[in-house]
Amino acid sequence: MNNKVAVYRKEHFNAAHRLHNPEWTDEVNQRIFGKCNNPNYHGHNYDLIVKVTGVPDTRTGYVIDMKILSDLIEENVLSRFDHKNLNLDTEEFKNLNPTAENIVMVIYQLLRAKLDEHLDLQVRLYETERNFVEYPA
Amino acid sequence: MNNKVAVYRKEHFNAAHRLHNPEWTDEVNQRIFGKCNNPNYHGHNYDLIVKVTGVPDTRTGYVIDMKILSDLIEENVLSRFDHKNLNLDTEEFKNLNPTAENIVMVIYQLLRAKLDEHLDLQVRLYETERNFVEYPA
Amino acid sequence: MNNKVAVYRKEHFNAAHRLHNPEWTDEVNQRIFGKCNNPNYHGHNYDLIVKVTGVPDTRTGYVIDMKILSDLIEENVLSRFDHKNLNLDTEEFKNLNPTAENIVMVIYQLLRAKLDEHLDLQVRLYETERNFVEYPA
């Protein structure tokens, strides 16, 4: 048993998106992605749970100050994606299909680059209350 | 005291939208609607709660069969709005700003037209967990 | 504007039930009640929200002590219905179809009989997260 604790911070953002593979015909896209292929986009309230694991600092009792973690998510994730069209308004999904799986991996990379290397990171993303994803598994 | 009971059915749909008043300049639209004015749209998971009030039928014990109510919502609301761009893909919001207030009034009219006149109707719409509306008030 | 406040207490119970009208044939019961007509019963986690409205006592600041309200619900509702088969184990539903509408009206009567007449009462019952009822409407 080590003395690591996991801390979780829940945030959310709203975005429009469309699932589409440009290498396929419209028929194949429609068959594979169904309603999610609507060319005019649809949207979601995405709930995001960021898990950071480490040894609490003995002076503060914190793994990481939740205010600092919340600001990190705001600056690197919410400011990019909130109230945006993921396909049209973001660099990350210009050439990457914005499935929940791809979005959660992108969010992981954005946060991993900014987080102290002594801390472990995992990200969970709710596309709806009934469909959600987690990375790394 | 009468013997009316209210029954509620919860459904949901996902849609993209943009808040915009075509009679205003871009600057005014941006000032009034902020991030919700994004020309490329954003989106939401809308939760919908439909309340129907009436006297239970003594043979069934039902105000209305929940399966019938659910089908009514599916046919008249979800089939129109789910996985759609409200501004581009629907007749109802082509010339009506899709604020939560306007969406809930439209949904009320769509359902009111199909519901037995002996039954009362009220609709609640959650745009997010923290912003929701109800009609009639 | 009066100075009445509404207080709400949430409780829950688990029960089995079957929807059935003994005056009908099996075919009609099956057509009307579908899966809910299963002769071997099915069940639910019922969530119950009891709303009591009155003028707060100036000495306590309470409309009603929540401990007293909770005990009242325990003694008159939960002790009768929790972990029971509503059709077989209860007097109330021996000859009354245990639809959500009928259950909520029975719970109202059980609590109304025990509650101070200066207090108003309303009961909401969740059969599932998506199907719920309220009495009086």
Next chain:
Amino acid sequence: MNNKVAVYRKEHFNAAHRLHNPEWTDEVNQRIFGKCNNPNYHGHNYDLIVKVTGVPDTRTGYVIDMKILSDLIEENVLSRFDHKNLNLDTEEFKNLNPTAENIVMVIYQLLRAKLDEHLDLQVRLYETERNFVEYPA
């Protein structure tokens, strides 16, 4: 049928409090308020739902801009009570027992004073997920 719509905004704050009536002996306070009478205080995550009812503005489609309503709650309620000891740190509860009933009436008065007189107001306050209150009833 009028054309009024109700809009709701959910906010939250965390606070410590103690239920106590200074006109009573310690024994009576302990008997009436039980664990809530702890002289060293205990605390809650209060969830607050503010309901504002009015006719939507035809130019914006809004009853009230949710950003304006959220700021109003922040300035008049959250800034007073969040991360505070209600009994020690606030004017409002220096001489008023901070029961949920009294807190919700105080919040109503604070917001009513700042809200356009054409708009109706109702406030719901969750002390816990299972105990909540509403004013006016």
Next chain:
Amino acid sequence: MNNKVAVYRKEHFNAAHRLHNPEWTDEVNQRIFGKCNNPNYHGHNYDLIVKVTGVPDTRTGYVIDMKILSDLIEENVLSRFDHKNLNLDTEEFKNLNPTAENIVMVIYQLLRAKLDEHLDLQVRLYETERNFVEYPA
């Protein structure tokens, strides 16, 4: 770090059950299982969360199409257990006590048999909001 992502799908079903060990006397069954031993059954709304882990397909961006996963759960789990009496109406629990632990292991086996062997599987089952289980641990 591998590039596996976990995807989750939430479903639910309602069922009646009774906890009972036929090798024990009624007294022992009553002492061990308490209210859950009621011979006339009681019931629950079971919430089911199915977790599937794998490498996303580069063409679709999916670990598994959620529609396919949802259909798999419907055909192999919900169609067997929804609106059923687990003890009387199912093969699986004719001779197996339907505790949450046993139900979750049965659901795991039913889904594991149908799921691509390159995908990992874990199942969580909520018997109530406050009691839930997960397999494999």
Next chain:
Amino acid sequence: MNNKVAVYRKEHFNAAHRLHNPEWTDEVNQRIFGKCNNPNYHGHNYDLIVKVTGVPDTRTGYVIDMKILSDLIEENVLSRFDHKNLNLDTEEFKNLNPTAENIVMVIYQLLRAKLDEHLDLQVRLYETERNFVEYPA
């Protein structure tokens, strides 16, 4: 694959606390802990999820009887912390800063000492819906 199952029990308690490091000046404490440093305390509704992992008993089908687990949490955790001021009313936090990280580790130790050594234990603690912690990680 082993045959271990995880069972979870959710409980809750309400408490007041203050974050403070007595080795620091008031200025440093205020800068590090912000609003959480309020000398008069603030409070939370803490939600607690206790996860116990083991092989189900073949006679009962239980990893552990949920009633026994619930009583264990009541006796060792809730009775110490519910409706208490963590800094003033408890031995555990007299000289330990009651951050969520420290509280969850203390709860783990209290329960680990009482739980059968063949069972694994993990504890999750929600300070708010958006901030929560888990130990061991």
